[in-house]
Amino acid sequence: MAKGNPNIAKQGKNTRFSSKNQPQNRGRKGKSVTDFLKSYGEAKELSFEINTTDKDGEKKLFKGEMNTPSTINQVIAVTIINKAIKGDNKALQTYLDRTEGKPSQHIDHTTDGEPIKSVSPIDWAK
Numbered sequence: 001m002a003k004g005n006p007n008i009a010k011q012g013k014n015t016r017f018s019s020k021n022q023p024q025n026r027g028r029k030g031k032s033v034t035d036f037l038k039s040y041g042e043a044k045e046l047s048f049e050i051n052t053t054d055k056d057g058e059k060k061l062f063k064g065e066m067n068t069p070s071t072i073n074q075v076i077a078v079t080i081i082n083k084a085i086k087g088d089n090k091a092l093q094t095y096l097d098r099t100e101g102k103p104s105q106h107i108d109h110t111t112d113g114e115p116i117k118s119v120s121p122i123d124w125a126k
Contacts, residue, residue, distance in 0.1 A: 041073040 005011065031039075040046060047065040054060070067074055083091035110116075 041076075042071050044071055046072060061077055 027121075045067050048063070050062040052060050052062070066072070070078075080091050080095050084095045
């Protein structure tokens, strides 16, 4: 006895993707957060408006504006450096990761710190 709906081909015909029944964005993804930030990072002028609704249904509107002779990326860099100098460990870590690179981690999964013993191909045949 077969499982499932024996009429699935006929019943599912209206929901199949055809030339008329296509998803709205056709599988294309929107911009990533990184792309969004990069595109605005070189700006010297920025204004924004954010509408939020909290868990109690209360709506709030946040507006902001920034005009600077420097780019937004430069302002952010200076802010991180200032915080790092004042002792903010997270800002210091961010600064060092961006300028020096993250430190490499040595992870030994197999030998408990012992060197890996190599076996020559001649020993394989024995």
